[in-house]
Amino acid sequence: MKITRHIPREEIKALPLFAGLTLPQITLVRDDAMLAAATARLATEPVLGFDTESRPTFHKGQQPTGPHLVQLATADHAWLFPLGEGPMPPALAALLARRDLTLAGFDLSSDRAHLKNRFGVTDLQLLDIGKLFQCEDKRLTIGAVQAVAQLFGQYFRKSKKVSTSNWSLRALSEAQQLYAANDAWVAYRVWQVLQPAG
Template sequence: MNTRHATPDKDAIALLEPFERLGLDRITLVNTGPQACAAHDALVVAQAWGFDTESKPTFRVGESSDGPHVLQLSTRERAWVFQLHEPECRAVAADLLARSGIAKAGFGLGDDRKRIIHKLGIEPAGILELNTIFRERGYRKDMGVKGAVAVLFNQRFQKSKKAATSNWANAQLSESQLIYAANDAYAAICVWDALQQSTG
């Protein structure tokens, strides 16, 4: 297929109606063993998850990140935000990401994959880079979550720069961090769903 599509620019996206994000009532913070087990049981029944990670930013030249510090997985109903400083949460996160048969869809996942292998000691299975699907459909450049939401839903996905560059290694995440992290994964599963329907 040789059709080429333009990716919408920032100005065009800014004019769109906002994408409806998950509120805190549909976001579960996972930072204990029992919470991780409950999240595991809820997630393994799904066919696919939206997937992303967050790492504490590095500011000094040569400083390497020991992230990811947070893993977020989402279905269409709910998102789970795992804090990976807790050993039991890390173990469950590793089990989920190594599980085959469940697609894990997201944007710009190359760096996430490398960090996961380093931090959790597993090769993630079923990773689905959504940018690749858009390229196959004739979009010239990496779409990213904002472009994908604009193209598929004609809506504007809001991302907080402050939350993006916040300290994800904090023992206690703020509400804005939870909303930011969860919705990156939630938007990815919404995009994956829409792409599946458009090929079906």
């Protein structure tokens, strides 16, 4: 477990920008053929960077209907699986539920709950990377921005505008693709760096 000082937000914003994946390194899964190719490729991995996105709720008492997007990443690529308002494809559900696959991400309790509530997907092997850090102030949690600052000395900039955009669309904008893909990829990179040498 990495014991660390929590870096203040303003200090993080002064760091060099973290260079994430670019569009050629992102696959937006649009049809059954792409789904089959993606799940076959990802089935060879023991660990994947993982995240989900949901269309935001803006009214008090409004229940979330997500997740609307699942993101998975390897060392050099990310795949985006738009779910819209439809069911989860069986091939994706089977991949996520594999007993020998670890899904590494940040603050995954809501992702787990939403996947269970909407799709009945359970028994996921989730690894919450933030818990691999032990902050000096035990009231604070370590998220992706903080972890990147700690490990790489860089600023992982996240757009609030994009984060609250409509994730239920199947045709995601380039900005949405970059945001979503890099959330999963950063989780993989942080997990990778935290592995013991040798």
